[in-house]
Amino acid sequence: MWRQLLSNQVLISAVLGWTVAQMLKTLIDMGLNKSFRPERLVGSGGMPSSHSATVCAMTVASGIRYGLYSFEFAVSFVLASVVMYDAIGVRQETGKQARLLNLIVQQDWFKLDNQEVEKRLKEFVGHTPLQVFAGAALGILIAVLVNMVY
Secondary structure, three states: OHHHHHOOHHHHHHHHHHHHHHHHHHHHHHHHHOOOOHHHHOOOOOOOOHHHHHHHHHHHHHHHHHOOOOHHHHHHHHHHHHHHHHHHOHHHHHHHHHHHHHHHHOOHHHOOOHHHHHOOOOOOOOOOHHHHHHHHHHHHHHHHHHHHHO
């Protein structure tokens, strides 16, 4: 079973795309903020988009392995399109709204107890177009490299 899983080029490309993107995201965050935040290893948002890296690696690997006219490539391509559109659009707007709501809740006139104020909404949920593009490029590169190994 493990041998079959580890020989699945599409799966390996996708998982490797996510893993490398999350590690890069953590390193970039450490460089910018001068501190290590463990949640960046698995969290969403930031540069590069691990969502884009994952789905683009999967899509390119599917295209290489099964061909551009295959069912596998078609499903992967549509999924990648939806995920990247969502990361830039809906999820980025959600992050902006969370930032604004967190600022509003911190105002004195809201009179919430400390426990409620400490429950902040998650602000890192979406991506800029550049972050999505960087994740997509990373995913494509990883799928090509994995194909060279398999």
